[in-house]
Amino acid sequence: KNEVEQSPQNLTAQEGEFITINCSYSVGISALHWLQQHPGGGIVSLFMLSSGKKKHGRLIATINIQEKHSSLHITASHPRDSAVYICAESGGGADGLTFGKGTHLIIQP
Amino acid sequence: DAMVIQNPRYQVTQFGKPVTLSCSQTLNHNVMYWYQQKSSQAPKLLFHYYDKDFNNEADTPDNFQSRRPNTSFCFLDIRSPGLGDAAMYLCATSRGTETQYFGPGTRLLVL
Numbered sequence: 001k002n003e004v005e006q007s008p009q010n011l012t013a014q015e016g017e018f019i020t021i022n023c024s025y026s027v028g029i030s031a032l033h034w035l036q037q038h039p040g041g042g043i044v045s046l047f048m049l050s051s052g053k054k055k056h057g058r059l060i061a062t063i064n065i066q067e068k069h070s071s072l073h074i075t076a077s078h079p080r081d082s083a084v085y086i087c088a089e090s091g092g093g094a095d096g097l098t099f100g101k102g103t104h105l106i107i108q109p
Numbered sequence: 110d111a112m113v114i115q116n117p118r119y120q121v122t123q124f125g126k127p128v129t130l131s132c133s134q135t136l137n138h139n140v141m142y143w144y145q146q147k148s149s150q151a152p153k154l155l156f157h158y159y160d161k162d163f164n165n166e167a168d169t170p171d172n173f174q175s176r177r178p179n180t181s182f183c184f185l186d187i188r189s190p191g192l193g194d195a196a197m198y199l200c201a202t203s204r205g206t207e208t209q210y211f212g213p214g215t216r217l218l219v220l
Binding site for chain 1 (some may be wrong): 140142144150151152153154157159164166198201203205206207208209210211212214
């Protein structure tokens with residue numbers, strides 16, 4: 001089974017800083033997902049990507065298939081970005097996600 | 110506007126007393142998933158339905174079962190809840206291999 005590793009586990013930054021969260025996985029994947037979870041449980045899918053780069057507002061996700069590595073970047077971070085960011089992989093088909101342990105991000109005003 | 114709905118949001122049950130959690134969706138997605146998330150841990154897939162086909166994860170305890178009577182609804186049954194089953198239970202849906210949409214979760218407390 002694929003192992004999904006995230007770093008850092010915890011990250012505190014000041015408002016406006018550029019944020020990078022990293023994710024690596026051990027075997028080939030069908031797609032890599034970045035999700036956001038706020039306190040109280042709700043999970044929102046941010047990106048699903050299998051190659052290259054995707055951008056949505058201030059969020060950018062990249063993936064390097066050869067290196068089995070993905071990054072999530074947040075530009076001009078804001079306190080409302082504070083949440084747990086989770087990397088997950090789908091190995092193939094619609095078999096469900098294998099999740100990393102998440103990165104707890106706090107953006108201080 | 111809700112797309113994936115879970116009921117109840119909070120469920121308290123007694124040790125050994127069967128409990129059923131509900132998930133419904135308005136997206137007409139053909140795949141529905143149940144994940145278990147224990148405190149400070151990553152969500153873990155319990156099982157999923159691809160259309161009517163049930164797919165159980167190898168390490169999902171027998172105590173956990175699921176029903177999907179139609180496209181819109183899926184239920185998680187815990188036959189004899191133990192203290193270790195206290196967790197957040199997340200339902201998600203997708204159209205095939207596309208992006209998953211998550212419900213708000215049901216937090217289960219076992220007394």
